[in-house]
Amino acid sequence: MSEITGFEQVPSHLWQYAQHQDFLADAAQETKRFLTELALDASIDVHLVEARPKTLASYMVKSEKAKDDGTPKYTDPAAQIHDCVAARVIVYTTRARNDLADLIVSRCEFRERQNPGDTKHNGYDSEHIVISGIKDADVHWRFGALVKFLGKYQGLEIQVRSVAGHAWAEYEHDIRYKSGAYQELTPEDKGRVDQYFVEAGGMRRYMDEIFDRIEELLRPQDVGDAAPTDEPVIRVGEPSPEALDPTPLDVNTLSELIAERFPRDEPGDLPSLVVFVEQLAALGVTTIGQLEAALSNLDEGQIARLMDYPTDTTRVRKLDDELLAVFLDRYVEAAEETDRRQLLRLRLRRVRGRFAIYSLEGLDGTQRPVAAARAVRDLVKLVAEREGTAATTIRGAVGTNQSDVTPGWFPKKVETSAGPVYVATNLSRSYAETLMCELVSRIPGSGVRVKRAGDLLFEAPPENSVADSA
Template sequence: MRDSAVLHDFDSWLAEHPTVVTDIQKVLSDELSDAGIAFDQVSVRIKDRGSYLTKIQDPRYPDYRDFDTAYDVLGVRVTVHTTSDVILLVGVMRSLFDVVSVTDKSAQTAGRGEFGYASSHVIARVTSSTLPSLAELEGRLIEIQVRTVLQHAWAEFEHDVRYKNPGHELSPEVHRAFTLAAGLIELADQQFDSIARATSTDGDATDDTELTATMLPGVLTMLVGNEYPMSKADYYRFAVDMLAANGVTTIGELSVLCAPEALAQLQETMGYGYPPGQVRLIDDLLLFTYGRDHIRRTVHIGDHASSRPGRLGNRWQKMGQRPRN
């Protein structure tokens, strides 16, 4: 196939979707934020035109034949703080996209007895049934990389060094330094996981203790368990505000809201595709308990207050527009 023909579909599609990068970045950021999932950043890029052409012509990629089979023209990267969050985010991607494959690069590297590149790569298709805001991308393949902030720093620096030295084999000293850094990063990520687990409980609190944003993650972990992951740190002040707006200001009152039967009813009603983050869980429990009053009392709360009425309205409809018994 001639180069011009190979590039025609690439150029035409991008010309028809001039805002695709910002569209995907906004939708995914909003989805993760709405779910109460902790993440560092969502970034989106379009594959370089020359790299696309080179890969199509590379016999090592026999399934990468044309624009429709080019799975990485659209690339998404989500960075998180812990390796536990990587596992969680891959699960979230399964619920948002039609996943074709998942490759754990970390496991592949470890399986070779090495330290090095670590990331989870998800190849998926956009589906309007779960992401209606991206309906115009229906069926489009997309590559999503999920990695920790430290893994991302290593990968970016390693790529930068190799990019600046094309065609030159790096010295054994440089290879050794990269390997050592990768090993230290793996150890650091393990310690961050340990810290997250160790700080997710608060054994000194009592039922009449006033709720604060600082203590809320640990208290919720005690009340609902580890099934619901911690949210972004700054979301917890929104959660405290939402709780207070509905008269829930102490641990005892929160424990009533989070009663096992309430959680079970909410899970059955919502049919979550993945465990919601703690703050999203609180928001849904309040909506499930207080109904329209919760919408009225908290519609102004949060970083995305302008879209909150619509999001709450959609959830309220899913709940059948009536609070739980």
């Protein structure tokens, strides 16, 4: 019988890592879910989310790496190796990449954020973030394995890339680090391949730029063309405000409303309704009737189409986005939590300006697109300054005194060179267009034209048309 005279002791960090394989797999799955939900909450389009634990063999090789002087690269591998679980998110544009990276560092404690391409200058472009914790303790219970992992391993690396940046990086890595053919090339030919990758990096940058331009056309970031934040998009034309349902708005009545509004969808995070009620109260919406009036300008499914949800969406999320579409920046600012305001601002791009579709042409060129109520006020000002304030009067909607406007229609004072005029702001689109038509008819010869989404809607009559009709 042979005698065992000795054995090689397994380092503690390798033994621990071997025991954690199932736990690491769970942490990877929760990392993927965390990143997927984060992107979905912000309406950031994602091509791919992947997360995986480093294999034991790979971990062992990395932990044994040495520096150029022969000393160990990692003196404490368990604390210093940050890709034991690693994640990668591929988005379509660099704008989306930056948005998601900003979200990650705002939601997580992080040890490092860098883009290695900033120093390599070879075409590589990817955000690298090492997170060490999730800030919101209220969600820890939903990501138990991930939170436990971050407590044990001190860091988790997340890469965020555009599709163009990912294509470049994947091919470059396969050629330079995995290809035996590349290793067999002469130094001169390797230099040529390297130069080709630099040139491909230039084309990658151009592709990213083009994709960002497309994104900007679809969902503009520039708020310069956005409707003013004081524009209510509330339909209170008919019935009158006095006929609105006076039922107080609370969590229970709001839950009933969204169940009727979205009967085929799952309820969603019902505790969020408390937040909605508070935000609506800050906007002066405190009854079911007022909320129904605010939402009545939206066609069924209109906002869902604009948001382009990648998966089935809950009633709560759909209502949140509809309120965002109606109240725009005011809804964002009414949110108390900074994290929520950040998410709402990102989602706002998908609906911003969709109701600001009216523009006026005439005396001072073409105005930027505005909402219906603002277009009415602009026309009132034109009429007053051209024909006098008396010429602006329209029963119940426009008058020289605040009392001339129907109670509950939220009159807004418009300053003109001829004096102040009061104009209703709670207008249905159809009634607002009726007012536009009437106001334009009162400034013959002005050349003023009203366009809706680029199409001519109304045009001031010629100067002699009034005399001819007389």
